[in-house]
Amino acid sequence: MHRIGYVLADGFQVMALGSQAVFEFANLVVGEPWYGVQNYSANGGEVRSSLGLTVGTRQLTSRSSADTWLVGGVLDPVNVLPSKAVVDFVRRVASKARRVGGLCTGGFVLAAAGLLDGRRATTHWSYADAMQRRHPDIQVESDRIFITDGAVWTSAGMTAGLDLALGMVEKDLGAEVARSVAHRLVMNQRRAGGQSQHSEMLKLAPKSDRIQQALDYARQHLAEDLSVEQLAERVHLSPRQFSRVFTAETGQSPAKAIEALRLEAARNMIEQSRHSLETIAQETGFRDRRHLREAFIRGFGRAPQLMRRDARPSA
Structure with missing residues (x-):
């Protein structure tokens, strides 16, 4: 089983959880629990989203492990800085995991951990300039749905997290499974990572x-x-x-x-x-x-x- 750990913080944007449906339906398509998903936070317990929804999480510890780590974003990454515990954890596990991803403004956590230095990355278009100013060593591309640079994945805002997750399914299980998942999720089209954020x-x-x-x-x-x-x-x-x-x-x-x-x-x-x-x-x-x-x-x-x-x- 491929373990996926979602890292959430108070004020996380609920669309991050929506991307979990991609892995759920991938399991249905292949007919076995290929993916296992678990939510984590710095202190464990309930974490409240920006909408007020609470989600139960496990505490991040030195023993926490996953094959893929995905960091959820918050509505205002400029004024709401990630906790040192989360940044240190992401930095530590990056070399051990198969891949690490930032969903929407979750890319700011990866940036704070130094994982995006010298890499191409994207985030929600309205915060791309802020990411570039704060982290000048990153090649921020504001007009991309998601970007894969080595083992580091970043996505644009909101629904682009679904596209990133679907890209991971295609990488793991092939294009046919990814197409079937997109069809079951009634996604209008499968958007490649290089596609524009704007319609x-x-x-x-x-x-x-x-x-x-x-x-x-x-x-x-x-x-x-x-x-x-x-x-x-x-x-x-x-x-x-x-x-x-x-x-x-x-x-x-x-x-x-x-x-x-x-x-x-x-x-x-x-x-x-x-x-x-x-x-x-x-x-x-x-x-x-x-x-x-x-x-x-x-x-x-x-x-x-x-x-x-x-x-x-x-x-």
Whole structure:
């Protein structure tokens, strides 16, 4: 059995516990208790989350051991510093465990223990700059779902902990088991570690159902022309009225929003698939590979080949 120890502190964010479901369902998929999960804290006993939920924990001692240690994050890692006992424990067990991970702002504990020095790491996007300022020896990448650098794993905020846990399952039990776990958890998609923390659909955030319907249609038909006239017809508006309402609700023109959706879809395919750039360009609505490259450099400041290369170690 692969033992996983969760390190929690008062004020921990409850989403850290959500990632435990990944290991629970991995056991169901393989038909045996492959993973064993246990919660720990500095003093043991009940630990209260930021929401007020209490969880029973075992005390961290010199005899505490696990194959994987995962440190849960708190809502404000800048002002709520980790206890010396937890930092010392994490530093001590890092060389003995198979791997150590920081969920969301739990990466600040790993950083305080010196485990991230000279490594690539990520955390919740709103605290990435704070981590970089506090620990300049870390290569903080704020736009990543999770990062694996050797035996040290770090994830972005909230739901990214699920992706990190799923990445561990894939590492341990293979891609097919990981896909089955994701399916049972009704995860919309499996996100590779190199994927962006941000979603264009969330960023656009239209206020009306009509514009949301137009965006949903566009995302499902990116390979098509998707002219203003076509989208306007789908939601029963004139092209002029559609453009005016769309821009007012999203802050972007329809053409700019569609390109952003195409870039996001192409980026996901580049990071998660082995399709050629020509195929990806075709399926996401770009004229050809050259057009895709120009859009990537304009939108991300990087060529798609570089993005694929950088995503491979994390995925």
